[in-house]
Amino acid sequence: MSDTLRLDEVVDFAENPEPRCPCVLLLDTSGSMQGAPIEALNQGLLSFKDELTKNPLASRRVEVSIVTFDSNINVVQDFVTADQFTPPILTAQGLTTMGAGIHKSLDLIQERKAQYRSNGVAYYRPWIFMITDGEPQGEPDEAVEQASRRLQGDETNKRVAFFSVGVENANMARLSQLAVRTPLKLNGLNFVEMFVWLSASMSAVSHSKVDEQVALPPIGWGSV
Amino acid sequence: MNSSIQKLHWRVVGASVCGTSHVKNSQLCQDAHHWEMLPDNILVAAAADGAGSASLGKVGAMVAVEAAIKNISIKEVNQEILASDNSARSLLSEAILAAKTAVEEEAIASNRPPKDLATTLIIVVATPTVAVVAQIGDGVAVAKDSMGNLTALTVPDSGEYINETSFLTSPTALDSVQVNVWRQGITNIALLTDGLQMLAINMSVGLPHKPFFFPLFDFVAKAQELKGAKEQLVKFLRSDKITQRTDDDLTLIIAALSDS
Numbered sequence: 191m192s193d194t195l196r197l198d199e200v201v202d203f204a205e206n207p208e209p210r211c212p213c214v215l216l217l218d219t220s221g222s223m224q225g226a227p228i229e230a231l232n233q234g235l236l237s238f239k240d241e242l243t244k245n246p247l248a249s250r251r252v253e254v255s256i257v258t259f260d261s262n263i264n265v266v267q268d269f270v271t272a273d274q275f276t277p278p279i280l281t282a283q284g285l286t287t288m289g290a291g292i293h294k295s296l297d298l299i300q301e302r303k304a305q306y307r308s309n310g311v312a313y314y315r316p317w318i319f320m321i322t323d324g325e326p327q328g329e330p331d332e333a334v335e336q337a338s339r340r341l342q343g344d345e346t347n348k349r350v351a352f353f354s355v356g357v358e359n360a361n362m363a364r365l366s367q368l369a370v371r372t373p374l375k376l377n378g379l380n381f382v383e384m385f386v387w388l389s390a391s392m393s394a395v396s397h398s399k400v401d402e403q404v405a406l407p408p409i410g411w412g413s414v
Numbered sequence: 415m416n417s418s419i420q421k422l423h424w425r426v427v428g429a430s431v432c433g434t435s436h437v438k439n440s441q442l443c444q445d446a447h448h449w450e451m452l453p454d455n456i457l458v459a460a461a462a463d464g465a466g467s468a469s470l471g472k473v474g475a476m477v478a479v480e481a482a483i484k485n486i487s488i489k490e491v492n493q494e495i496l497a498s499d500n501s502a503r504s505l506l507s508e509a510i511l512a513a514k515t516a517v518e519e520e521a522i523a524s525n526r527p528p529k530d531l532a533t534t535l536i537i538v539v540a541t542p543t544v545a546v547v548a549q550i551g552d553g554v555a556v557a558k559d560s561m562g563n564l565t566a567l568t569v570p571d572s573g574e575y576i577n578e579t580s581f582l583t584s585p586t587a588l589d590s591v592q593v594n595v596w597r598q599g600i601t602n603i604a605l606l607t608d609g610l611q612m613l614a615i616n617m618s619v620g621l622p623h624k625p626f627f628f629p630l631f632d633f634v635a636k637a638q639e640l641k642g643a644k645e646q647l648v649k650f651l652r653s654d655k656i657t658q659r660t661d662d663d664l665t666l667i668i669a670a671l672s673d674s
Binding site for chain 2: 201
């Protein structure tokens with residue numbers, strides 16, 4: 191056997207698309223977010239991008255999408271991998287149509303999964319990460335209830351993992367009724383630390399193998 | 415003719431290396447493998463991948479491969495047993511069960527729930543004419559026949575999500591076992607855990623990637639000195655070319671039937 195034989199020079203690899211780990215940021219841009227909160231949130235988004243791109247696998251696997259809700263619902267960013275993600279500068283105005291925002295984010299995830307499947311791309315369980323400083327406002331209760339039922343069904347059937355974070359005067363009791371997971375309360379406007387955590391969590395998910403749940407890093411930026 | 419068949423024997427090289435993400439978090443490599451040669455040119459090999467979410471995944475993987483191999487090696491397995499599909503399947507099913515029991519006993523001994531020792535498991539029993547394989551979870555077993563065709567003997571088992579799979583310790587584990595018997599003139603066998611899956615298998619069609627396996631099979635068939643060959647395999651698994659593409663733990667067992 192030749193000493194100079196190097197297996198890495200003779201073995202070639204299959205070309206499979208990188209598995210994707212989709213994450214929708216569902217962000218409250220209603221009027222009450224004006225000023226310091228929205229600025230801190232924008233700052234947080236920059237950190238999110240920075241942190242994700244520090245991890246070469248996460249930057250190719252984690253796909254970010256941003257949906258904002260105020261009086262309108264806007265898909266500010268369609269799914270892109272972290273390395274292609276340019277954080278937007280968000281502004282705040284109007285009401286808090288959270289129910290419609292939840293619907294939109296669930297729709298996006300459903301569509302994205304269909305695209306993955308038709309392109310033979312493997313994927314991880316999608317995350318929706320909702321941030322709000324209030325509660326649903328500006329849409330009928332019925333609409334919010336319906337969004338909540340859909341969300342709870344999707345969470346129970348493992349179609350999505352939905353996390354909600356309350357900022358400042360957010361109605362935590364209302365948030366805990368909407369979703370399955372207990373909402374977390376952000377300490378002050380500590381968005382940067384929260385997004386560093388989110389990035390670490392997505393990175394953990396994007397190379398995990400799970401029995402039931404990925405062990406997430408401890409939360410230093412908020413409380414239950 | 416007969417005398418050349420007499421001289422046939424398996425050469426086996428196997429290695430498990432720690433993924434770079436685990437090195438970074440100073441975690442143990444959660445993979446384990448083991449193999450043994452039985453009389454009559456029967457090779458028994460096993461590979462396991464402990465779940466990253468399980469605190470004792472490494473222990474689960476080690477216990478599983480040892481118990482599976484032991485269960486088969488203490489039986490007097492011969493070509494006759496393997497000639498019947500039913501008895502060949504039972505042999506492997508019993509080995510899976512023995513591995514599951516061993517992991518569960520280890521959990522009791524360590525005072526932990528079985529899911530803390532969650533692991534996948536692939537077992538192969540191979541002769542020059544038949545391969546019998548059992549698998550729980552992801553990873554894959556591949557064979558090359560004497561015509562030069564590659565076949566995936568198992569299918570990596572994952573749910574909708576790529577990081578969800580079945581484990582030996584799952585309550586429904588025994589429902590998700592794949593047991594297959596493949597009768598061909600066999601020249602090579604490979605077992606690998608999921609860390610290598612994306613590099614070794616064309617996932618959309620489920621076919622083994624020839625440029626991955628052929629050089630490795632060739633390498634083992636020509637290996638004169640197995641200790642050196644193992645070092646080369648470890649070096650390969652740790653090479654930049656691989657770690658740029660995967661940060662997971664990696665296990666690869668390669669066997670070549672050789673007549674020299």
